[in-house]
Amino acid sequence: MVTKLTGDDTGIVGDLSCDRRALLTGTCCGFLLLGMPIVPARASEGGPAGAQLSFFADRPMMDQSGKLHAYRPPRGFRGGAPVSTLDDERLRRLSPFMT
């Protein structure tokens, strides 16, 4: 579900070509992460909190309202890289239909 935001609540920031993987590897948007709490202190209390890094339309976005889901980097990578070292047998044992 996408929360409708208005006015100065939000702003697309940083390099618009930045994607999640690039964000994780620190190859773009690096300045966003410097000194910026990814999840603001009061976010868990339910009400609007301070600015936080979020994602919208697959782009990083600085959510000034605290209403969006904060971006939480996954622990570990979730792409093809972890399985790229597997041989054909181990890959097919893991995911015969590659989904």
Added chain:
Amino acid sequence: MVGTVPGDMDGVFVRVGGEWYYPPKFADDAPLHSDGYISAFRIKDGKVSFRGRYVETPRFRANLAEGRQQFGNYRNPFTHDEKVQGLDATVANTAPLAHAGMLFALKEDALPYRIDPATLATMGPHDFGGDYKSQTFTAHPKIDPVSGEMLTFGYEATGLLSDDLFYYVIDRNGAVTREVRLKVPYVSVVHDWAVTQDHILITFGGYTTSMERLREGKVHWGWDKTKPSMVGIMPRDGDASGLRWFRGPERCMMHTLNAVSEGDKVTLYAPFYDSNFFPFFGNVDGSPWDPSKARCFFRKMTFDLSSSSDSWEEEILFPTQVGDLAKMDHRFLTQPARYAFTMFADPTRPFDEERAGNLQGRVSNSYGRFDMHTGEVESYFVGDTHTLQECSFVPRRGSTAEGDGYLIGTTSNLAELRTELVIVDAQRLSEGELARVILPFRGGPQVHGAWYDAEELQGLMPMPVGEGVSRADHAVAGRYDANLFDTSGEGQP
């Protein structure tokens, strides 16, 4: 959404696959034993809505109640916990089916599980008013486009390891009109089959089982290369006395495309493997699984019913290795047809190893339209960080020409960590997609999918108000994810 969803598409693309909700009890269990998950893209007026949830089988609910995996190796009750003995252990993780206005999730070891088309909630097993007597139901029933009947079967029909195969005809209203009880020469995976206007063809080979291997705690199937591939042909309106078995060389016969009867000649079109495709169903002679033999080609197999020979002629139609999850314009099933559609790995296309890992050559990066009249292959390339799942054919509304419509299917974007839906003009694959719908998350697993026009299902998922992808609703999130996107088990909850 990038591009435009064709305005004449009004229906639903349903996908069924397996995902471990709890980790497997044994590390070597088959991934085909993972919990069934059904998801659906509802499409209307150029808009798309998505929903997905686990199929709540008795097994799923029993595990949820205990908070852990209680079922052991693939289709081996000797390895299940005592507490769940006697429960239906199916995972309903293979294919969707729409018939008589109803929606089902299928797996070949149990009855169909009926699904609410609006919510995807599980309603329970369905035995067609008690007239369907087999304990099992194939994941590949065939809808006769001429009569609207469903032809179907179950193997191991009277219980574990039984050599009974029951064949059924179910009319367009969901009533069983015909049952024929058959025997198979050896108990094997009868995963798919084929039908023509005159005959049914029962296809299998290689996989074997026994009470001994089950008592030893092994998965249900092993591969025995000494076993012949088998095709049983019977008149559609015949009985068991009319069933005739043909034998061939070592073949892994998982999926078919089409079959046609012309006089005494029956022709089967099928993307079969040379040998064992599944390494988790190991070779019974103890030899290692050989990936070089797990090669799949479109084959044409011709049976001469006027001959006394019990063999067939086989021809490989295209030199291209393909994925065996192939589709055709299903309006032409049982009739002579020109086009086959399937995914394949095109080695001439790029793959971005930097962003998606070194999977070059091992991802299905293309759909192909294989023209069986000219031998030409026209292809669609999905992207340099992607792998495709099985496509489905969507007839263009009002069209009657074979292949006039769209291909729809999902693709895993291995760099962006998400699922995307692509829609391609089936007659213009090389021109790229008409629309791409980018889910902001992974859209759940798929073995098989199918497109159903809205009028084929009663009580279909309503379209929410809004634009573009207006709903993204995962009803139950997996706790353990052993699939391609997260091998570490450390992903986001």
